[in-house]
Amino acid sequence: MAKPVKITETVLRDAHQSLIATRMTTDTILPIVGKMDEVGYHSLEAWGGATFDACLRFLNEDPWERLRKIKAVAKKTPLQMLFRGQNILGYKHYADDVVEYFVQKSIANGIDILRIFDALNDVRNLKCAIDACKKEKGHVQATVCYTISPVHDIESFVKMAKELEEMGADSICIKDMAGLLLPYTAYDLVKAMKETVKVPIQLHTHYTSGVASMTYIKAIEAGVDVVDCAISPLALGTSQPPTEPLVASLQSTPYDTGYDLNKLTEIAEYFRPIREKYIATGLLDPKVMGVDVNTLLYQVPGGMLSNLVSQLKQQGKEDKYEEVLKEVPRVREDLGFPPLVTPSSQIVGTQAVLNVIMGERYKMVSKETKGIVKGEYGKTPVEIKPEIIKKIIGDEERITCRPADLIEPELEKLRKECADYMEQDEDVLSYALFGPVATKFFEYRQAQKYKIDPDLVDRKEMTHPI
Secondary structure, X not given: OOOOOEEEEOOOOHHHHHHHOOOOOHHHHHHHHHHHHOOOOOEEEEEEOOHHHHHHHOOOOOHHHHHHHHHHHOOOOOEEEEEOHHHOOOOOOOOHHHHHHHHHHHHHOOXXXXXXXXXXXXXXXXXXXXXXXXXXXOEEEEEEEOOOEOOEOHHHHHHHHHHHHXXXXXXXXXXXXXXXXXXXXXXXXXXXXXXXXXXOEEEEEOOOOOOHHHHHHHHHHOOOOEEEEEOHHHOOOOOOOEHHHHHHHHOOOOOOOOOOHHHHHHHHHHHHHHHHHHHHHOOOOHHHHOOOOHHHHHOOOHHHHHHHHHHHHXXXXXXXXXHHHHHHHHHHHHOOOOOOOOOHHHHHHHHHHHHHHHOOOOOOOOHHHHHHHHOOOOOOOOOOOHHHHHHHHXXXXXXXXXXXXXXXXXXXXXXXXXXXXXXOOOHHHHHHHHHHHHHHHHHHHHHHHOXXXXXXXXXXXXXXXX
């Protein structure tokens, strides 16, 4: 039976992460949060993903303080974050005690909904975060990363959704990080999930391939409960479908969101000059606002494509672009068909570049590729072939258990290491995830507090995949 659809607004997190490398400051965000709180959104995605890293590394901001400030203004609308399972918001697996404490502090500081995913769809890597969220009375949105391969089909995604429901998920997110989900496939997938699981289904996609709004309409017809959109000035391209056109399209239908288009227009008007400023400074490249059909041809996320181009440029091998694109699916198959999302997309892409540039496959192997083959990231969707294992890690022993089972508790040790900088309990978590980057921020914070000239504090900008 048709019912009103709800929308999660992504402009405070994924929209600016996708378009401007997560550079929106807290001062830019806060003036509009009150107005956004009046719309009646399902949630505001305001934290997690790369926001934490970018705050510390590039903006000289405390991510915890950002969360508290947004929460103080958004009194009605639930706040949502993206949480990378055992990776938390970093790029490796952390001990269970760090994961549990991070979940506890996220909820204590204002997060209501945790969208928890794993890059390999290995549910073992979600369990600790799910259990911690349940314990803290947060809403667990467990995630199925959508991808296309000979081993991924509707049946396998529905089976995973059922498993996540049994693990305690309060809702399921279908996360289409590359914009690969086509409209009629979305209809079939959502319909099959709705027939199998009882909890609400939310759909997240990106506009990269140009089909996202059509995908949402078909998913809505199939019964999806919530979709992710971005207010129009920071929508489209590698971001999400725009909020206002979808709201307008659903008016006077059984799916009507009930949101006031006048309020949404006011929010869009706030972000329009901000968008113009980002374009003028070069932070927002108009190229990422267009449709990239290569996304559908090669099943490679837009951000990964630009990464490949820059890697080839550095080597003076731009003429090898087509060859690398053809190598990506081969490497992905060799590595057990992982979904292409952080960090697996970077790993597969870099290895494809190495294979082409070296003129021989796996002549040079990255540390991260070895990590996937060894099992450091978890279980790949299909078993890696013995000859590939032999070629990449030789006779090294592989991890078959949940990788975090091999990590000793580390919270107390980390507390001792950063004791001199601690001004709040949460600082140990910033330090746990981003050691030297967090330390630099702590030094900057102390300099501000004691009115030391910030130029005396060494703040060399470090490059990092966001």
